[in-house]
Amino acid sequence: MSFLTSLFGRKTSAPIARDRLQILxxxxxAGEGQSELISKLQEEILEVIKRHISVDQDKVQIKMDRGAGVSMLEIDIEVPEATKPAAKAD
Amino acid sequence: MSFLTSLFGRKTSAPIARDRLQILxxxxxAGEGQSELISKLQEEILEVIKRHISVDQDKVQIKMDRGAGVSMLEIDIEVPEATKPAAKAD
Incomplete structure (x- = not known):
C-alpha cells in the first residue's frame, strides 16, 4: 500500500489527525471521443459522497488532468470530525 | 503519469484496445468508526457510472482492502466499444 501512501499522502497540511476520503x-x-466522461462523473460522485458524509466545500480539492489518451480526476476530501458517527457493532 | 500506468496497467489481458474506467x-x-463508508459508496458510484456508460457486469472488477487505518476500493471497468458515442464538437 506504499504507492498509495506516497500518491495520496502529499497534501496533508494540518497537524491534526483527520479522516480523509480520496477518489482517483x-x-x-483507446480511441477518440468521450473525453468529458470524467467531468460528468465528478459532480455526481460528489453528490453520492455528500449523501453519506457532510462535506465542507472548502475542504474539497479537485484536480483534473486531461491527456490525449488518459483523463484523470482526483478528489480529496477532508472529513469533518462532527460527521463521523459513533462506532457501531455491525 | 507513470505511477498510474504502473498502478492501473496490470490487469489488461485482451490485446484489443479498449476504453477503461478505473476508480480508486x-x-x-484518523479515529474509529465508519469503516463501512467505502462499501456504501461502491454501489452508488457504480450506479452513477452506469448512467453514463453501459457497463457489462462481467467487465467490472472490484477489489476492496480494509485496513485498520485505511480502507481502499478499486473499481476497474472495461468500457464496451458500442457505448462510446461519436466524437462531438462541444
Whole structure:
C-alpha cells in the first residue's frame, strides 16, 4: 500500500489527525471521443459522497488532468470530525 | 503519469484496445468508526457510472482492502466499444 501512501499522502497540511476520503478516476481511451466522461462523473460522485458524509466545500480539492489518451480526476476530501458517527457493532 | 500506468496497467489481458474506467477510493481514518463508508459508496458510484456508460457486469472488477487505518476500493471497468458515442464538437 506504499504507492498509495506516497500518491495520496502529499497534501496533508494540518497537524491534526483527520479522516480523509480520496477518489482517483482514470479514463483510458483507446480511441477518440468521450473525453468529458470524467467531468460528468465528478459532480455526481460528489453528490453520492455528500449523501453519506457532510462535506465542507472548502475542504474539497479537485484536480483534473486531461491527456490525449488518459483523463484523470482526483478528489480529496477532508472529513469533518462532527460527521463521523459513533462506532457501531455491525 | 507513470505511477498510474504502473498502478492501473496490470490487469489488461485482451490485446484489443479498449476504453477503461478505473476508480480508486481511499478512506483514511484518523479515529474509529465508519469503516463501512467505502462499501456504501461502491454501489452508488457504480450506479452513477452506469448512467453514463453501459457497463457489462462481467467487465467490472472490484477489489476492496480494509485496513485498520485505511480502507481502499478499486473499481476497474472495461468500457464496451458500442457505448462510446461519436466524437462531438462541444
Amino acid at each position: 478516476l482514470a479514463h483510458e481511451r | 477510493l481511499a478512506h483514511e481514518r
